[in-house]
Amino acid sequence: MAREETISGPLATMRVGLGTDSHRLVAGGPLRLGGVDVLHDHHLAGHSDADVLLHAVTDALLGAAGAGDIGELFPDTDEANRGRDSADMLAEAVRRVRSFGYVPVNIDCVIMAEAPKLSPWKAAIAERVGELVGLHSSRIGIKAKTGEGVGPVGAREVIEVHVVALIVASEGGLG
Numbered sequence: 001m002a003r004e005e006t007i008s009g010p011l012a013t014m015r016v017g018l019g020t021d022s023h024r025l026v027a028g029g030p031l032r033l034g035g036v037d038v039l040h041d042h043h044l045a046g047h048s049d050a051d052v053l054l055h056a057v058t059d060a061l062l063g064a065a066g067a068g069d070i071g072e073l074f075p076d077t078d079e080a081n082r083g084r085d086s087a088d089m090l091a092e093a094v095r096r097v098r099s100f101g102y103v104p105v106n107i108d109c110v111i112m113a114e115a116p117k118l119s120p121w122k123a124a125i126a127e128r129v130g131e132l133v134g135l136h137s138s139r140i141g142i143k144a145k146t147g148e149g150v151g152p153v154g155a156r157e158v159i160e161v162h163v164v165a166l167i168v169a170s171e172g173g174l175g
Helices: 009-013 052-065 086-099 119-133
Strands: 014-027 031-033 036-038 042-044 102-112 140-145 158-169
Touching (some): 009 158, 052 102, 086 102, 086 119
Antiparallel strands (some): 102 158
């Protein structure tokens, strides 16, 4: 049996979480990313509103706090989650992170999409994600990458997102 080491000092107050998600693209827009409707001729398919970015942010925050994952909290087998606004799911994740004694510090996101070009939308997405998490948009990194014509992203079949979130213990204690 492995012995758990005690971590003390500033490192004891920091935790990092990773969130990933992908959804299929289907005909008809707009495309919802990070709570923003992006002009595009396709949208993402899913049980909820399929906002792949907010789903990955939700998982990154929950993972950092050791508070489960989006599928546990909002299973796609529950009809109450059909069409559910991903912003509501993220709000619950932030509430849980805070209830565990932590607050978000920054979130870094990589959106893998062959199309549309997301540069014109990055500031608005960062602003909206920041609003939802309670951070200034300068603490939200939004990067867009293509699949270079390779794999499901490159074939414009899916959009995939990877997110890293840093949380720290809030004043008053640890979770």
